[in-house]
Amino acid sequence: MLDTPEAVLDALRENHERPYGLPRTVTAEELVAAAEQFEEPDMLVTALLELLEAYEYTGEHRKSPVVFARLLQLYDSRPKAFNDWEVHRLHWCFKWVTTSLIEVPDVPLATIGQWIDRMRERYREAGHGMQPVAAMAHRLAMHTGDGLAAAYDLWVTRPRDELSDCEACEIRHRALHHVVLGDDEEALKTWAPLFAGMVSCQEEPYVSHAFALLPLLRTGRLDEARSHHLAGYRYARGKTGMAEEVGLHLEFCALTRNEGRGLEILAENRELFGVTGAPKARLAFLTGVQVLLDRLVEEGYAETPVAGPSGRQWTARTLLAHVDGEAEELAAAFDRRNGTPTVGDRRRARLAQRPLTDEPLPLGLRVTPLTGPRAERATPAVPAAEHRVTVPEDFAELVAEARRMAADGHPGDAPLWERIAERVAAEGYVHDPALGDPDHLLAELAEQRAFAAYEADRPADGRAGMAEAAELYDRAGLPWHALAARARAACRAVERGMGKTAGEAAEKGNAEPEGTPDGTSEMWRELDSLLERAESMLPDGEREPDAEFRPDRYLVVVHCRAFAAHAELVETLPDAAPEVVERFERAVAALHAAAERWKVPHQTAAAHLYTADVAARTGRLEEAVERQRRSREILEEIGTPWRATRGMLLLGQILMRTGRAEEAVEVFRQAMAQAARYGDRAFPVTSVHAMLGHACKHAGELSGAVRHLSEAAARLDREGDHDGAAECRLELAEALTLSGQAQDAVAVLESVVREGAGDAGGPLDERLSAQVRLTLARGLMDLEEYRAAAEEFLRLADTVAGWEEQVTHTMVAAQAAVALAHADRPEAAGTARERALASHAKAPNPAPVVDMLRDFADLATRGEDGGIDEALDHLATADRLLAEIAADAEWEGFPHWYHAGQNHRCRARCLARAERFEEALAEAERADARFVEGGPDGEVERAETARLAALIEGNGLNRPRAAVSRLDAAIHRCGESGLDEAVRILNALREDLASR
Numbered sequence: 001m002l003d004t005p006e007a008v009l010d011a012l013r014e015n016h017e018r019p020y021g022l023p024r025t026v027t028a029e030e031l032v033a034a035a036e037q038f039e040e041p042d043m044l045v046t047a048l049l050e051l052l053e054a055y056e057y058t059g060e061h062r063k064s065p066v067v068f069a070r071l072l073q074l075y076d077s078r079p080k081a082f083n084d085w086e087v088h089r090l091h092w093c094f095k096w097v098t099t100s101l102i103e104v105p106d107v108p109l110a111t112i113g114q115w116i117d118r119m120r121e122r123y124r125e126a127g128h129g130m131q132p133v134a135a136m137a138h139r140l141a142m143h144t145g146d147g148l149a150a151a152y153d154l155w156v157t158r159p160r161d162e163l164s165d166c167e168a169c170e171i172r173h174r175a176l177h178h179v180v181l182g183d184d185e186e187a188l189k190t191w192a193p194l195f196a197g198m199v200s201c202q203e204e205p206y207v208s209h210a211f212a213l214l215p216l217l218r219t220g221r222l223d224e225a226r227s228h229h230l231a232g233y234r235y236a237r238g239k240t241g242m243a244e245e246v247g248l249h250l251e252f253c254a255l256t257r258n259e260g261r262g263l264e265i266l267a268e269n270r271e272l273f274g275v276t277g278a279p280k281a282r283l284a285f286l287t288g289v290q291v292l293l294d295r296l297v298e299e300g301y302a303e304t305p306v307a308g309p310s311g312r313q314w315t316a317r318t319l320l321a322h323v324d325g326e327a328e329e330l331a332a333a334f335d336r337r338n339g340t341p342t343v344g345d346r347r348r349a350r351l352a353q354r355p356l357t358d359e360p361l362p363l364g365l366r367v368t369p370l371t372g373p374r375a376e377r378a379t380p381a382v383p384a385a386e387h388r389v390t391v392p393e394d395f396a397e398l399v400a401e402a403r404r405m406a407a408d409g410h411p412g413d414a415p416l417w418e419r420i421a422e423r424v425a426a427e428g429y430v431h432d433p434a435l436g437d438p439d440h441l442l443a444e445l446a447e448q449r450a451f452a453a454y455e456a457d458r459p460a461d462g463r464a465g466m467a468e469a470a471e472l473y474d475r476a477g478l479p480w481h482a483l484a485a486r487a488r489a490a491c492r493a494v495e496r497g498m499g500k501t502a503g504e505a506a507e508k509g510n511a512e513p514e515g516t517p518d519g520t521s522e523m524w525r526e527l528d529s530l531l532e533r534a535e536s537m538l539p540d541g542e543r544e545p546d547a548e549f550r551p552d553r554y555l556v557v558v559h560c561r562a563f564a565a566h567a568e569l570v571e572t573l574p575d576a577a578p579e580v581v582e583r584f585e586r587a588v589a590a591l592h593a594a595a596e597r598w599k600v601p602h603q604t605a606a607a608h609l610y611t612a613d614v615a616a617r618t619g620r621l622e623e624a625v626e627r628q629r630r631s632r633e634i635l636e637e638i639g640t641p642w643r644a645t646r647g648m649l650l651l652g653q654i655l656m657r658t659g660r661a662e663e664a665v666e667v668f669r670q671a672m673a674q675a676a677r678y679g680d681r682a683f684p685v686t687s688v689h690a691m692l693g694h695a696c697k698h699a700g701e702l703s704g705a706v707r708h709l710s711e712a713a714a715r716l717d718r719e720g721d722h723d724g725a726a727e728c729r730l731e732l733a734e735a736l737t738l739s740g741q742a743q744d745a746v747a748v749l750e751s752v753v754r755e756g757a758g759d760a761g762g763p764l765d766e767r768l769s770a771q772v773r774l775t776l777a778r779g780l781m782d783l784e785e786y787r788a789a790a791e792e793f794l795r796l797a798d799t800v801a802g803w804e805e806q807v808t809h810t811m812v813a814a815q816a817a818v819a820l821a822h823a824d825r826p827e828a829a830g831t832a833r834e835r836a837l838a839s840h841a842k843a844p845n846p847a848p849v850v851d852m853l854r855d856f857a858d859l860a861t862r863g864e865d866g867g868i869d870e871a872l873d874h875l876a877t878a879d880r881l882l883a884e885i886a887a888d889a890e891w892e893g894f895p896h897w898y899h900a901g902q903n904h905r906c907r908a909r910c911l912a913r914a915e916r917f918e919e920a921l922a923e924a925e926r927a928d929a930r931f932v933e934g935g936p937d938g939e940v941e942r943a944e945t946a947r948l949a950a951l952i953e954g955n956g957l958n959r960p961r962a963a964v965s966r967l968d969a970a971i972h973r974c975g976e977s978g979l980d981e982a983v984r985i986l987n988a989l990r991e992d993l994a995s996r
Helices: 005-016 020-036 042-057 064-077 084-103 109-126 131-144 148-155 167-180 184-195 206-211 213-218 224-238 239-255 261-269 268-274 281-297 315-337 341-351 395-407 410-425 438-455 457-477 481-492 521-536 549-572 578-597 601-617 622-635 641-657 661-677 685-698 702-718 722-738 742-753 766-782 786-800 807-822 826-842 846-860 868-886 896-913 917-932 935-956 960-977 978-994
Strands: none
Touching: 005 020, 005 042, 005 601, 005 935, 020 042, 020 167, 020 481, 042 064, 042 084, 042 109, 064 084, 084 109, 084 131, 084 281, 084 786, 109 131, 131 341, 131 601, 148 167, 148 410, 148 935, 167 184, 167 206, 184 206, 184 213, 184 960, 206 213, 206 239, 213 224, 224 239, 224 742, 239 261, 239 268, 239 281, 261 268, 261 281, 281 315, 281 341, 281 868, 395 410, 395 438, 410 438, 438 457, 438 481, 457 481, 481 521, 521 549, 549 578, 578 601, 578 622, 601 622, 601 641, 641 661, 641 685, 661 685, 685 702, 685 722, 702 722, 702 960, 722 742, 742 766, 766 786, 766 807, 786 807, 786 826, 807 846, 826 846, 846 868, 846 896, 868 896, 896 935, 917 978, 935 960, 935 978, 960 978
16 A cells, blocks of 8 residues: 555555566655655655656666656655655766657757756755766767867866766766777777776766777787676576666677677577667667678578567578568668767778687587587587698598508698598599508508598497408508508497597597407407417517518507507596506507617607506606606607697696696696697597696686686587586686686576577586586675575585485575575575575585574574564574584594684674674673684684774774784784785784773
């Protein structure tokens, strides 16, 4: 019932707490109608100002001038109906109305000029400065392009006053002035204080995040652009008053080749097609949509379904035509109104833009993939190769070069073999006898297909290819080649897909790729037979070498035994049987000896690398490092550094295990650069991006961590490994949080849990998904987005309720209760709290439960009624739980001292708020006594307790000298413990108290 001013005022207050959007705007309109019933206009003034604010932040600029006209009329006729704040607000809203008039092309330019003149007169009459008026004149000049330089000078040379836009918003408009002039560097320099967090406001830096996207891209600051998109779009998402900003994020996606992300944003903001109250912002939104749709159509996705205006289904092609027509009409309407071509020219310039990145900029997000022409193109395994392989036109030269490179194990031979295969398969091909037996060439091609199949984890195809190659080599009279091919097939008799270690195919790198033969006697019988035959063919004192004999082919047979023994050992570690260990040691020793005898150095390097790998797996890390480095030295000495890349990956992993993250980063980067230099298509670039991101994070190189983890996640998505991608994004979120980009971290995790994301790859592993949701919920808590956090915790609680380990449910229930309490949902919070306590009784998990009870106590005393009794009840429960745990021997390692101290300190804060200062001080001293039990680990907590006690003693009990004495002792302790920040904080408080 809104029949009294008090009821309307209460409703206005309640509505003011709602987020901007249609429900708040509609309610504001209803409350204006309700306020009109009263004789005194006071409530109507308040309601009209509230409605004007709702229009401003939901893009209803057509309606704002009408509401403001009513306010002006009321102010002129009943000025006493306005309190001081409302008078200030009235003059402030002159600026809103100016921008609203600019927004609507139906309003003549002369009318806008007259309005700015009227604003000038009103400000002068009220004794205000002219800087805000000059700002509005500049805003109009920015829109029309007429007199821009003069308007800017007039604005920025005037001093700010109380009606000036906040400093953060003024920074945005100054930066945009430079963007319009084409000076991205100056714009970003102007924005720097805002992006550094030195100034902010309700909308900033989020609005500027959108406007700075292209300047950042154009100046090559891709990492910052990614961050601005993640944080900025989270704020703009779903807000009808931020249509222009959403359009800029769509444009960003198109120009960074992230069209799939753009389509998701379009779907999430479909309602913007129905928002028509701000035509200028609508034009900007539609133009951003068109930039995206242009890219989709150009890339072959014209018939891809897209989200458009409700009422029909749209494809990229049909929506493009619709958007283009409306946007052209709007731009023309503005240009007719303004008498300049500026609006149309800027639109055309946006549409003419080309992508600013050669490949999709990794955003770190899980995005539903596009299906279509470009999605079917092969993703390059490594960055563009620095080493460009020349493919000879002459076929004989082509084959000779391919064979030479293959003999050297050069990974860049792949395009040559591909060209050879094309020529051989072409109609009318005639074999050149100068190339030897035709079966020789066919065998080589079969071998190359087998290598490719092994790399693609198709072991059956690989073995079949090697078997075919062996038969062809026999027919060509090349028994050594046939033996090598059969050995390669035999050592892969059984595969379990353990993934790859440092080895690669003998002719393609340092060692055979790791498969996992199961060590069956059949495999070893075949390998023994092949070795026996190979040794019988070796030249000796009585037998001359045949024309085809090459030591490296014999070494392949020996190497395959080492490969099989290595894979068998790795499969059974750490409980490998003695005979398996012995077989590995004999096989590697044989490889090393044979390589030395026949002077095949890269096989010596392979033997070192196998030993290094096993040494690393069994904890002999320094030996592993020494062996790997010796392997790499050999390969560089013989001029085949491309064989060393896999070994470098092993070294990087060993360095990480020994805590040398900085060295690992450098090794991983060198390996990636070397793979790119020599065009190594088989290089495991996805895994290396993940390892490099992990290493960068531990080395404190957080920007590198973000870059590489984002790239790894995107590649894993394309490869269909969505669990692996989610794991990467978990670590990416951690790196972002550590670098102070909490908004970005939450955006990344939201993309993982978003319903429908990555459906093509199926749902995530349940426990992995739960970990993502838990991390997301905690991130939302840190951002003080409590309702969203509570929703995530509650979803997670339902998920883990059926798990066998119910301690997880206890933890989630406790954190959900805290989130609900912070979200101002007391009844739901109370229910969740009781559920957590009941869960704890069945599956004890004391830390989150006592944390929860302290949070409830703290919140109870922050309310208007004080809530001290409720707070003390919560803390008594927390004390009781700790006492129960202390009596249970199973919890011997639990940090009772820490939680007991925290309980006492929380009780001290609550009592201090209730002005029970003596009791509060006693509790603080009890807290300190418990933290003493923690030894060095308790010093940080003691410092904070000393600060609280000094505040209670100095301010509450008016005993500043005693407080100073307490602080002196605490400062001395902190200095001895190296807690410099604590010393700084305590010294500042000491100076304040000592000055009284």
